[in-house]
Amino acid sequence: MMETRAFDPAVIWQSLPALLSYLDVTLLVALASIVLGSLLGLVLAWAKLSGIRLLRYAAQAYTYGMRCTPSIVLLFLVFYGLPELARAAFHADINGWHRAIYAIITFLLLFGAYISEVFRAAYAAVPRGQYEAAVSIGLTPWQAFRTVLLPQAALIALPNFGNSSINLLKEGALAYTIGLIDLIGKGNLIIAQNYGAYGIEIYLACLLIYWGLVNLVEKGFALLEAQLGKGRTAAVAVTKPVRKRRWLAWCSTFHS
Amino acid sequence: MVLDVSFMKETFGTLWTGVPVTLSLTFLSLVLAAPAAFYAAVLRLHGARWGAGAVRWYVSFVRGTPIILQILLLYSLLPSVLNALVQAAGLPINIFEAVDPFWYAVVVFTLNTIALLSEVFRSALLAIPSGQREAGLSIGLTEVQTYVHIIIPQALTVALPAICNITVNLVKGTSLAFLMTVKDVMAVGKVAAAYGYNYVEAYLDVFVLYLILCTVIQIGYSLLEHRFGRFRQQAA
Numbered sequence: 125m126m127e128t129r130a131f132d133p134a135v136i137w138q139s140l141p142a143l144l145s146y147l148d149v150t151l152l153v154a155l156a157s158i159v160l161g162s163l164l165g166l167v168l169a170w171a172k173l174s175g176i177r178l179l180r181y182a183a184q185a186y187t188y189g190m191r192c193t194p195s196i197v198l199l200f201l202v203f204y205g206l207p208e209l210a211r212a213a214f215h216a217d218i219n220g221w222h223r224a225i226y227a228i229i230t231f232l233l234l235f236g237a238y239i240s241e242v243f244r245a246a247y248a249a250v251p252r253g254q255y256e257a258a259v260s261i262g263l264t265p266w267q268a269f270r271t272v273l274l275p276q277a278a279l280i281a282l283p284n285f286g287n288s289s290i291n292l293l294k295e296g297a298l299a300y301t302i303g304l305i306d307l308i309g310k311g312n313l314i315i316a317q318n319y320g321a322y323g324i325e326i327y328l329a330c331l332l333i334y335w336g337l338v339n340l341v342e343k344g345f346a347l348l349e350a351q352l353g354k355g356r357t358a359a360v361a362v363t364k365p366v367r368k369r370r371w372l373a374w375c376s377t378f379h380s
Numbered sequence: 381m382v383l384d385v386s387f388m389k390e391t392f393g394t395l396w397t398g399v400p401v402t403l404s405l406t407f408l409s410l411v412l413a414a415p416a417a418f419y420a421a422v423l424r425l426h427g428a429r430w431g432a433g434a435v436r437w438y439v440s441f442v443r444g445t446p447i448i449l450q451i452l453l454l455y456s457l458l459p460s461v462l463n464a465l466v467q468a469a470g471l472p473i474n475i476f477e478a479v480d481p482f483w484y485a486v487v488v489f490t491l492n493t494i495a496l497l498s499e500v501f502r503s504a505l506l507a508i509p510s511g512q513r514e515a516g517l518s519i520g521l522t523e524v525q526t527y528v529h530i531i532i533p534q535a536l537t538v539a540l541p542a543i544c545n546i547t548v549n550l551v552k553g554t555s556l557a558f559l560m561t562v563k564d565v566m567a568v569g570k571v572a573a574a575y576g577y578n579y580v581e582a583y584l585d586v587f588v589l590y591l592i593l594c595t596v597i598q599i600g601y602s603l604l605e606h607r608f609g610r611f612r613q614q615a616a
Contacts, residue, residue, distance in 0.1 A: 192548070192594035194555035197566065197586050204579035212382075297446030308449065323456035331445045331453060338444040 135325035136332070139314055143329055146310040147337075149224065153306065154296045156228045158289050161235025168240030173247065183240065190237030195230070195295045202230045203302045227299035231292055238288050246281035247273070279352055286345030290338055297334070307333060388581045391572045395589050398565035402593070405482065405554045405564065409489035410497075410547060416490075417497030424502055435498065442495035447488075448556055454488045455481075455560050485557040489550065496546050504539035505531070537608045544601035548594050555590070565589055 171183035190198075203226045210216045250273050258268035300309040311326045420438070423431040442450070463475040508531050516526030558567035566586060573582035 189591060192552070192591045193587055194552040194566065194590055196555050197569075197583055197590065200573075200579065201583045201587065204573075204583065208580055294446040297448050301448075308452075324453065324460075327449055327453040327456065331441075331449050334446055334449065335441060335444045339440070 132322070132325060135322050136329045139311075139322075139326055139329050140333070142314060143307055143310055143326075143333060146305060146307050147333065149304065149306040149309075150293075150296060150299075153224055153227050153231065153299055153304070154289075154293045157231035157235050157292055157296070160228065161232040161292070162239055164232060164236030165239035165243050168236055169243035169247065172240065172244045187237045187240055190234055193234075195234060196298055196301065198234060199227070199230045199298055199302060202226050202233070223299070223302050223304040226302060227296070227304055231296060234295065235288065235292050238291070239285065242281050242284040242288060243277070246277040246284075249280050250276045279349075282345065282349050282352065286342070286349075289345075290341055293338065293341065294334070383584070384578055384581050387576070387578050388585055391569070391578075391582055392585045392589070394572060395565055395568050395585055398563060398568035399589070399593070401482070401562060402551060402554050402564040402566075405485055405489060405557060405562070406547065406550045408486050409493050409550060409554075412486070412490045413493035413497050417494045418501050420494060420498035421501035421505060424498065425505060439495045439499060442492055443499075447492055447553055448559070450492060451485075451488050451556055451559055454491075455484055458484050458487060481560045482557075482562050485554070485560050485562045488560075489554060489557075492553070493546065493550060496549075497543070500539050500542040500546065501535070504535040504542075507538045508534050533608075533611075537605075537611075540601065540605045540608060544598060544605075547597055547601070551593055551597060552590065565593075 168183045168186065171179040172187075174180060203223075206226065206229065207217075207219050207221075210218045254272055254276065255265075255268055258272040259265065263271070296306075297308055299306055300312060303309070305313065308330055311330050315321070315323050315326050420435045424435045425432075427435075459475055459479070462479065466473050466475055512530055512534065513526055516530040517523070521529065554564055555566040557564050558570055561567070569582050569586035569589075572585075573579045
């Protein structure tokens, strides 16, 4: 029978060190999913922008499907389906794989879909004239893409990239449902060790850790945006000062 | 890998028994959250400093933490709190048996949706020029009348795409309600999966059903958007 026990805030602080020691698992899963998912997103964005209709449709269908899938359904599909697929296709036994790998595969599939839309929109937002200008001064198309279009597109994509990364960090909390011992997995272990007691305190501690983490990441992206956005503000500022133009006009009177 | 097609067909049929639960959970959360979210948005925009600050902290907390943790916390917290309240009142009710976990899920998703909706409402209200409010007041409408007849219809049109997004995410989010032993689509699928170890088939079914649900909802919203946006076309 459940017994009513007084809420003990001290447990929150006492459990923090044990929980934080598993933060690296949570962060590793998130980071790996973001990096690998970004690569998938790049490929998908490229497919969406390509001239081949079939590729375009396939990428769009993939993105749509992922947007309609609850993460937990995909996680279970990957966790149960991938070993069977590997056995059927390659006669390989991957049941021994670490659960973090299944989590990373799931979240990279999701993140790739979300981020491909961000990449595509950012690329489309760079004016066509930028490419034409770059090519007209003698850059090859690849150089124009790498040195002119990509930096601008990256800056446009940054706020949404930050948002998607934070969402992924939060979605990653589901990984404990397939038995990964991450932050929440450890929290559940502590609760189990206490025979189900202190659930409220432990979950509060996890919530506080996530809240702090998300705020930290948000601040990080805001700083990065401010840092990388310097070039952009300068470009705007050049057109502003009137004094310079007056000075130029004064110079030109000299010449004539 | 050979998929058990007959099992998939059968399971797909049984999954539909979870659809009313998923949809009513989504609908109730949205409807219950909307007034509170609207109030929070107005508080954030025009309220006293402590009110606006409280809303900001609430939104930051809800958006800054995984929903699964919110579920785990509230599912351990709510029954105990309710039980304590009932015992304090001296009522002979066993909370742990009397309350359907569905209602805990409604509370969790409503609290979550309030935060998300309040941000949408806030930006939608900001999108309506203040001249609209002044015009309404100047022709003799009260503040409330101006909101009901002038501002909210316009703000709702602006907010509709974002509300569609929230609804789709909510449908997906309610798939976690199985953690609270709610019998939604996901829970039905999970039971079917465990019964004969047909995990892949069952979750593929669940995947397809969510695809259908989300598609129908998005079509519904685009129709609604068309209907609500009529005044724009007339003006043009």
